[in-house]
Amino acid sequence: MTDAPQTPALFAPREPIFPRRVTGPFRRLKWWIMGVTLGIYYLLPWLRWDRGPNLPDQAVLADLAGRRFFFFWIEIWPHEFYFIAGLLIMAGLGLFLFTSALGRVWCGYTCPQTVWTDLFILVERWIEGDRNARLRLWKAPWDARKWRLRITKWAVWLLIAVATGGAWVFYFTDAPRLAVDLVTGQAASVAYASIGVLTATTFIFGGFMREQVCNYMCPWPRIQATMMDADTITVAYRDWRGEPRGKHRKGARAAATTGTATAYDTGQANALPKDAATANLGDCIDCMACVNVCPAGIDIRDGQQMECITCALCIDACDEVMDKIGKPRGLIDYLALSDAPRERAGQPPIPVWKHVLRPRTLLYTAMWGAIGLGLMFALFIRSDIELTVSPVRNPTFVTQSDGSIRNIYDVRLRNKSGDDRDFRMSLTADTPLRIDLQGSETLSVNVPADSTKLQRVYVTARPQDPAATRDRTPLRLWVEDTETGDRASSSTTFNGKATP
């Protein structure tokens, strides 16, 4: 071991990153995705959906107190949580699929951390200027101007953060009413606490932590690494085309453009072997555009890195440069690493679909589709009426004074419709059995709209009936909506007093 003073610092402050503005197809795509996802997030709770007088009219509502989840025409009850579980599994499989096919697309385009960071950087650029202005401001002393700009920026960030935290709670209560309650101080303290926590995380993660969240806090980048292989299409630098990098001289550039025109036209530009006419320099002019636009603050030319979220902004930046110097686009590009040796040897890459269609992506798609179809099926066979029967097994049967045998069942009746309903109960079995309802002389039960009722049901076999002395008799309990005729049933067993 060496002396202590030689040990370098084991902790490092965050290196500030000042991503430059960039234009191009990927940047445009990202703006669109940001607009759509944020638009959905902020506005969805305000969308109304008419469900009749007894049910909330919010299109998407997770009513925790009432234990219902409303999604447009779908209403999920707690015992149907498998829908949510299924959707979560589908979301997971979807991420696996996209990651194994296209690398960290989730990170680069749709992850909330990326989207909100992107928005915060946009605000930062509007207020403090582009990369160079921000760099200067960062180095400048804390004078009035710097304070003014910083405070303006933080204020706008905070506004966005409050809106973000605020939008979240609207998914859990009727939005218009909650908005009024929030402003007048009438809302539940948990609402204010949720807004506070989400405001703080949005403000800190989007404004100050940014790539630190991805690099040090998020487990997903590590998990993703196990889902990628050499066929995964990801952002990479064609070093065989770009190296050795260096500033191009005029003559060399002209020679490069004329000497290679035919090859570019055949679409094999990226596979082009080094031409002696380019004065031994590759296509990379070492302008640092790709580094300057990178929100992760890395240099993609160093190869695949853990920090790269594959936002593709470096592709846009480099393509712009390539256009200017008259070289083909795609020095930095989406490509599969298994194509590298082929391209290096001057052969064309294999088609993208061959990279994408491989056993693991097909398997993920199949699983994803199977669960999706299963859920759809389950959704369509759902009815407005349901019953679950739990036989009372303590005791298994009761002997009545006339010698008849009675079994007791706790039946949970669910009326999922928006109206009060009268349900009539009945039973079917292959031997005579009699059904009675606790607390009622008739066989009909009123179940209020959108609620459940626990009804105790007695089933009796007279002493001479076979069921009275048979060990077990299967039977089916039915419930029928007296108005619509909808029926539901559940099978159960009748326990007799078996003769010893």
Place this chain on the structure above:
Amino acid sequence: MTADPNDPKPAKPPVDDVTGIETTGHSWDGIEELNSPLPRWWLWTFYATVIWGIAYTVAYPAWPMIDRATTGILGYSTRAEVAADIAAFEDATAELSAQLARADLTALEPDDPLHRYAVSSGAAVFRTNCSQCHGSGAAGARGYPNLLDDDWLWGGTVEQIAYTVRHGIRNEQDPDARWSQMPAYRDLLTPDEIAQTVEYVVSLSDRPHETAQAAQGAEIFADQCSACHGEAGTGMREMGAPNLTDAIWLYGGDREALTATIANARFGVMPPWGPPRLSEAQVQAVAAYVHQLGGGEASEASDVPAN
């Protein structure tokens, strides 16, 4: 450049030759560790959690001592919290309980909120106080009546059940307890006579029997038993005398059990559960609960449905 321990003061931190990355300078058998510095905010977060941890152990119960844990300067305890929750709950239901104590149970509709409150709180009272003898499902056991069936020794209307709960059966504590006593016939009848009576009792519930024996038993029955059990053996609720013609036998209906019952008599006891043991509201609640278990009878002057 690898660190040389003989070099007293290298100018720069040591650097790994292969990767060009700084090393921590630590070397184990020539294996060196690359330096990947943690972010400084991580360090501060770590310090913050340490401070939080210390503050927590000072403020809240934390360290196990010999007979108890440190109490923490905030004096927080989960037991106190539970006690407060229970008190708050009792406060919240005080009004309902007071109403229930006064309520006329026979007049309560099944859907009345007060009835629902009575049944659910009665279930809790039953589990705590009654299930030891009557079973958690109220199915009873030999000598302890099944409360689910339609056979009641002392009456099955809700107010009769409430009376039984309040005063109990054959106990010395409550002068109002339900009371009756069957004589032990081993000193009054010969074994033959007892056997004949048993045969007659068996015949009452339409079971196979010795006709001649039973006919002799019928005479003994008329002399000795019918005063309480009735001429036809259908029992008498004022005396708590069971119906002998039905299918329900508290102490067993086979010849052996009947012989033991007639020879020795039975003396089932139930303690009085009225105040101070249970509050009046709890007595009413448990009566309402038992009444709706399946065997409750309708009261004369009301329309409480029976099953």
